[in-house]
Amino acid sequence: MSKRTQPLWSPPSQEKQPVLKLYNSLTRQKEVFTPISGKRVHWYSCGPTVYDASHMGHARSYITFDILRRVLTDYFNYDILYVMNITDIDDKIIKRARQNYLFEKYASEKKDLKIIVADASSVLSNLTKKAKENGDPDKKPMYDKILTRLNESIENLENAIRSGKSKSIEEAQQRFIIESKDPLSDWLDSKLGATVTDNAIFSSLPKYWEDEFHKDMDSLNVLRPNVLTRVSEHIPEILQFIEGIIANGFGYEANGSVYFDVASFDKKDKHHYAKLVPEAYGDFYSLQEGEGDLMTADMRSEKRSPNDFALWKKSKPGEPSWQSPWSLGRPGWHIECSAMASTICGPYLDIHTGGVDLKFPHHDNEIAQSEAHFGNSDWVKYFLHSGHLTISGCKMSKSLKNFVSIQDALSKYTARQLRFAFLLHSWRDTLDYSQNTMECAVQNEKQFNEFFLNVKDVTRGLSQVKTSFDTFSKWSEWELSLNKKYLETKENVHRALCDNIDTKTALDALRDLVGAVNIYLKDRKPPNKVLLYDIGVYITKILSVFGTTYETAKLGFTSSSTTSGDSEQTIMPYLSILADFRDKVRTDARNLKATDILNECDRIRDETLPNVGVRLEDKEDGSSAVKLVDRETLLKEKEAKKKAEQEKLLLKERKKAELAAAQAAKDAQKKIAPSEMFRSETDKYSKFDDKGFPTHDTEGKGISKGQIKKLQKLYQAQEKKYAEYLASQNS
């Protein structure tokens, strides 16, 4: 080939890059993630049943899936449609709403004393019966406790009645109502539940708790779903869905209720019942629990097989109901997710998520219903389940009294600290919420925060907008080596996130880089600001992807590049001027030995600036670092410093006192005449010679020669001391 033509070119050969894999419950292994259509991801997540406050068990799945969703969106750039449901029709809600209503009515009504006493004994026998029937040993302590309290409040009431004092009776009556709330509500419900017919009672309770749920999610910095579907708003879609299942031959009506026919579904070649947990086929206990508290024995017997489950339940008096072709009734639990997910996403889902507790029967039934409706056999491609949550190693349960609500947790730790605890654990393993776990999380947050403050301080003069000659300095071995570490970190983080979104390993890699930067900052003067800034921005980006930062408004243009809403950018130039000015004044004051001015320099650092959230740190070279830290943290730091100083002072004083006491004892010893020194030791000696020297021990035996030698030495030493003392007295 002539040298005057362009030679052949070949593209660079690249080593195999990691690809995103997710642990799929449908195969029980990590699978390469491939959405059905390009970057588009249809994701359905099972939401809460809203009848009570959300606890850390809920947080386990909502924070977990928020992290996965953010990583898939902001790191892997998938275009996600995130759909979540709210279960606002459910047996638990119906029962709770009815009980609350009946209890409040009972408590507000004026009642004859005789009736109350009679009711109290009925409540007690109702509860005793329930406690006897209870087969769950975990619940026994709870029953025992309620029974004891109920017994006490009834006894108290009877005593008050015997005393005849109207004030005590009234108090005892109030106490009975408060103390017996749960068993009283339960008894009222069994007696009067069927009379509650106002639908508003059943809708106001879930509305209240849904609001509380959203508040909790906002405080945890969990992103909103793109679509939120409520069961009560999707009755027509659910009816249509059930009709489709019946038409395909997989559902049947019995006494106004409709059931899913597991046997006829499982018979088909392309269908499999209980795909997620095949071992659970025939687990009637779990199935029955999934059917709800209000399912009666009659209803259970109208099923063709105990494996079948309700798609539509005919409502009994005291239960809310909607029109349907079969009865006035309401949807079964599982059908809502199949119908609502399909209404929004069509016949396939790329990702379906939920807590591990929902695998069977809920998720397996959802799959069966949807595949029965659509006639497909791969409704969900990737089924992801978040792991369990334990409290200090124990299962969270009402009977163990270790329920931690989200608000409880947030009163102790910040949302960011809680999130760090999640990030430091694999999303599909059990997470133990304990002091240990949280200390580790708090430590991690602190480490990153200190890193950001240091980098911010060092790169202070580096304006993000204006570039000048001074912006750049030549790279040395230092920078080349730090940059190598930076590139390795990016690769390690990428590999970790590809590997089933392993945030723990990713954080390990980031912390490693922080360590390298700290060493660089300590040894390299002056440091390269551009490189440090880039590393700081990268770590910020990954931690933001994990949801540890709060975003400001995303909609619309920012007003201008120089006047962004970032207060730090606004305040920092002024603080820098103040810090530089103080540095110079302080150096001069030192040279002039001007103590008053130096004290004033300390005061602005220790008193004035912390009060407005500014931490000023004096460095050894006479310059200072300026850091914006929140005021609370600084004041806490100040308190801790003060306390440490006080303790140091106390220790010093204690040592001084000890020394003085030792000296006083020594002085007292000096004043004893040698002839007297052994005479007081009557526990050792019984006879002495005329010089006061011991001759016999307490048992009347003569003192041994060896012993005499030792005592003589002591005697002579005391003679010397005493002579010194006498001399000091005479002079």
Ligand SMILES: [Zn+2]
């Ligand atoms: Zn669901």
